[in-house]
Amino acid sequence: MSETPPDISVSIPCPLCEYDMRGLPEPRCPECGARFTWKELLEDRPHPYLFEHHPERNVVAFLRTALGGLRPLKFWKTLRPTHRIVARRLTWYWAIVCVLMASSVLGIYGLHCVQLADQIARARASYPAVFGDASYRQLLDEIAPQPGSMAFFRRAWLSPRDTTTSILGLDPRIENACICCVILLLWPWLTLASLATLRITLRRANVRRAQLSRVVIYCGDAFLWMPLAALVILAVWVWNVFDVRVATTGRRWAALYPNELEEWFVGSFAALLVLVFAIRFGVALRRYLQLRHAVSTAILLQIIVLLTYAAIVSQFG
Numbered sequence: 001m002s003e004t005p006p007d008i009s010v011s012i013p014c015p016l017c018e019y020d021m022r023g024l025p026e027p028r029c030p031e032c033g034a035r036f037t038w039k040e041l042l043e044d045r046p047h048p049y050l051f052e053h054h055p056e057r058n059v060v061a062f063l064r065t066a067l068g069g070l071r072p073l074k075f076w077k078t079l080r081p082t083h084r085i086v087a088r089r090l091t092w093y094w095a096i097v098c099v100l101m102a103s104s105v106l107g108i109y110g111l112h113c114v115q116l117a118d119q120i121a122r123a124r125a126s127y128p129a130v131f132g133d134a135s136y137r138q139l140l141d142e143i144a145p146q147p148g149s150m151a152f153f154r155r156a157w158l159s160p161r162d163t164t165t166s167i168l169g170l171d172p173r174i175e176n177a178c179i180c181c182v183i184l185l186l187w188p189w190l191t192l193a194s195l196a197t198l199r200i201t202l203r204r205a206n207v208r209r210a211q212l213s214r215v216v217i218y219c220g221d222a223f224l225w226m227p228l229a230a231l232v233i234l235a236v237w238v239w240n241v242f243d244v245r246v247a248t249t250g251r252r253w254a255a256l257y258p259n260e261l262e263e264w265f266v267g268s269f270a271a272l273l274v275l276v277f278a279i280r281f282g283v284a285l286r287r288y289l290q291l292r293h294a295v296s297t298a299i300l301l302q303i304i305v306l307l308t309y310a311a312i313v314s315q316f317g
């Protein structure tokens with residue numbers, strides 16, 4: 001690794017703040033304090049597997065990037081600010097993360113539909129059969145819409161009429177899943193906004209926005225594991241439905257599967273992912289942005305985000 005200053009006729013912008021480093025005696029940016037090697041500043045080498053740099057194998061690159069983030073120390077050692085930012089592919093990466101997150105809401109909705117269909121089928125069976133009476137059937141369809149009909153899917157989505165706690169007017173279970181999804185997807189960007197307010201204090205006033213976006217995206221992709229929670233809920237449900245003991249004792253899934261348990265599980269899983277995000281963010285601040293007080297900064301920023309959400313909740317509260 002050559003540490004000889006290169007030809008001074010070439011402009012060498014600092015990858016973090018774009019300060020022109022040509023002619024400097026050492027590859028350390030006087031503006032933002034970040035340290036590099038002349039070799040990495042001058043060459044344009046792609047990252048070994050990053051989604052941004054490998055359009056020729058999208059699926060593999062996506063999976064490897066997502067899995068790579070699970071080992072933050074290694075990830076933020078291999079990814080350097082000197083790796084060229086491909087904004088379009090970085091945006092695509094985040095869009096796919098958002099779609100995967102939204103799929104967890106759809107998963108919960110699908111499960112909710114199946115369970116509601118079961119409830120409705122039993123409710124309809126318990127009504128006296130007055131066949132032939134059209135107005136009675138219409139009333140029955142209104143109270144307990146046929147599974148599979150549009151009215152049924154709307155019923156599964158919308159809040160029951162007697163619920164007054166709903167914010168979005170959706171079924172409480174779906175609404176919780178939606179709110180959880182939105183909170184998590186906004187989390188990295190609120191962290192970024194909080195970091196922006198501290199940039200001058202941290203001597204990072206001039207760090208390029210694209211670099212900061214890259215940091216929050218490769219930390220925020222921790223939330224793409226949220227659909228795992230929906231899968232676990234589905235697995236528990238399937239297990240209970242097919243459990244022989246349940247079948248023989250006549251107890252249904254509803255008795256074994258209270259919604260409170262689901263809320264507790266989804267909440268805990270989301271909290272775990274926030275913790276994973278915070279750890280990754282702390283590592284990124286230290287290794288990528290080369291901040292000196294990375295851990296305390298990461299903790300402080302997460303407290304700011306938590307307080308922001310607490311303020312929003314108290315507004316609705």
Ligand SMILES: [Zn+2]
Binds near residue numbers: 016017033
């Ligand atoms: Zn710099």
